[in-house]
Amino acid sequence: MPKEAMLYRVIDESKKLVECSACPRRCKLLDNQYGFCGIRWNFDGKLYLVSHGLAIAVAIDPIEKKPLYQFNPGSMVFSMSTTGCSWGCVFCQNWDISQRRVIAGWKLEPELAVKLATAYGAQGITYTYNEPVVFIEYAYDVGILARKEGLFNTMVTNGYMTDETIDLVVKFMDAATVDLKGHGDRDVARKLSLVPDIEPVFQAIVELKRRGVYVEITDLVIPRYGDDLEKARKLARWVVENLGPETPIHFLRFHPDYKLLDIPSTSVKVLEKHAAIAKEEGLHYVYLGNVPGHELENTYCPRCGKLLIRRMGFDIVEVNLRDDMSCPYCGYKVNIVGRIHPTYKLDRFAYIPLEVYTEFIHIPSNKVREFVIGKKQGGS
Structure with missing residues (x-):
């Protein structure tokens, strides 16, 4: 409201x-x-x-769906969103809520959001589906209460935020997935997302990490527009130099949606080339997204190369790590924040019947x- x-x-x-x-x-x-x-x-x-207080979509999800692979792996999160977005991506898969210009949603005050999150067994809350920056005050009110109940907070964001927003975010946010499109290229941002200047995104990423928010990067590889290998190399180099080689990066497969229906899905071979380049530039944890069953969904030890976490889509199917998150084969300390949650062995998707609890x-x-x-x- x-x-x-x-x-x-x-x-x-x-x-x-x-x-x-x-x-x-x-x-x-x-x-x-x-x-x-x-x-x-x-x-x-x-x-x-x-x-504020109107959630258009909520669900219980695996944290890997965000994707966050190395922040409390195996945990369940209460995902929530409102309508609206600060970008106008012509390929948005959630366009029906992000581009909606009607104020709509389930009446979900912060207290009820946190109550439902704990009742459904979530370990954290994720602000996602649309851009959290545009409803950041609502997220803040939920997030402060969530922390008091022992829940962590994460966000899936385009990173397009001001210094004032960052000041608010760091007061309650534990982790962020920052979604780049087409390697964060300026022309791609202008043409496909209606973003006049992409530079604030890179500034925000650096500042979020500097101020204690754990960050993973995703890069949507868009055929014809955002799949240039040299620009991928430039991005990987930037991540190494500004965030560190231990920062996970996910190259995501594009699927046609919304207004960009004449572009094919990204070739898996193209994604694999992106991953190879990122590794050449020194990144330790390189993943492919939207390619279920691919070996680059897994986490490997940067030192000895042994398999540490095997995934199938959003599910964890095998864990080979010590309790201190070190490799059992060579002792290398893996960059995992939090712990492996045993809930990974459960079905971590759940529908929440909001009509039982509130009104639309x-x-x-x-x-x-x-x-x-x-x-x-x-x-x-």
Whole structure:
């Protein structure tokens, strides 16, 4: 439900002009205007997050689905999202929620979100499916409560965030998967994601890691647009130099979706070439995503090359690690944060029947003002 945002400033009080500071677009909004994301809204000179407490999708997932392979492997997470996004990716697989311009979702206040997460056996909460930065105040309110209950917090993000957002994120976030598209190339970002400048993403990644957030990188390899091997090499080199060789990277197979339906799925051979280049540049943990059963879903020891974690899709099927996360064959200390959770032996997918716990709210964007005024006046 609409709640005043934390990340904004008033530019001109007399004109009711505000500037949102959640993402680098820094949308300047007059009264009754929405930001690019569609969920941050100026009402009477104050910025509101209209999707606060409204989750459009929730589920119990394996953490490997995010993907986070080396942060609490085998754990279960309570995944949640709202509508809206700071990007406009023409290939978005979740376009029906990320590009939706209607305020909708299950009424899920932070207390209920955490209660459901613990009730369904999750070890953490993941803010995902759409871009968490655009609903960061909601995530923050959930995340602070989650930590008090012993749950960790992770996010799947495009990394397009401001310094102000980072200051908020580091107060409650434990890990982040940062999703790059086409090697984080500037032209790909502009053409396919409507991002004017990709540089803030790389700055944010470095800052998140510096301030204690565990980071894994994904790179969506898009045929014809974002599959250049030299640009992949450039990205791998950047990761080594700025994040360290122990940082996991996942090269993801593209599947046609939304408006980009005339592009084929990425060739597995092309993905394998990307992985080989990343290893040549010195990265220790290189994975392929969306290729179930491939050997590069597994974790291998960077020193002796022995198999340490065998995966099949999102499932862990074999673990060969000591309790201190070292290799049992050569003693190398593997970069795994947290521990291997025994829940990996269970079915870690679960549907949550929200209709049992709460109600679905649907408010067209042009009716939000009327809705808020009604609430302020004590209406229904």
